[in-house]
Amino acid sequence: MMIISGVRRINIGNLHRISRCWLSSRMAEVTFNPNPEIKYKKIFINNDWHDAVSGKVFPTINPSTGEVICEIAEGDAADVDLAVKAAKDAFKKGSPWRTMNASKRGLLMNKLADLIDRDRKYLAYLGPYALEHYTEVKTVTVALDSKAAK
Structure with a gap:
């Protein structure tokens, strides 16, 4: 089964492999910021x-x-x-x-998704403070992993 997300196509059967590979490549960029702005x-x-x-x-x-x-x-x-x-x-x-027509609303929603993706590191660093029951690495990992489903 294929899902079309924007212009990207993902084979759902391989999503677990994509997610695991993407996530392991992202772990290198995860560093906890103890004093986020x-x-x-x-x-x-x-x-x-x-x-x-x-x-x-x-x-x-x-x-x-x-x-x-x-x-x-x-x-x-x-x-x-x-x-x-x-x-x-x-x-x-x-x-x-x-x-507003649905196409323009869709563009705004996609812009929101792009902004969240752009600022995912900042949002992930805030995670430990917003979700204190997570450890910082797990929260950052979960936040960064959201891109894997694209």
Whole structure:
């Protein structure tokens, strides 16, 4: 069985081999960053970064040292309400997203995938802080492995 992803074709029967080879080649580029630069600390709603409505923040702890890396906006019900309203507005009749044709929406979704792929190392380095139950190598490996399925 073949799956077409963009312009790439992958034979599903060989995916486990591709994944294993790709992953082993990527392990050489995995190095844990104990002090990653935290670029975004606010809540992303309606294509913009916002402080929490309440002004609350919570500390993000480095699990290996116990040190506070940064404080991040702590969303609550008011922030959820804003996000839900923005999502509903995006689908109202006449909104830019709703009037955009499927091809253009697909291009935007592909651009998002490309940006995630471009920044996969940065996102993987943040993994240990976001998912403290993983070890850093496993988290980086899992994050980098997502490209293997392309």
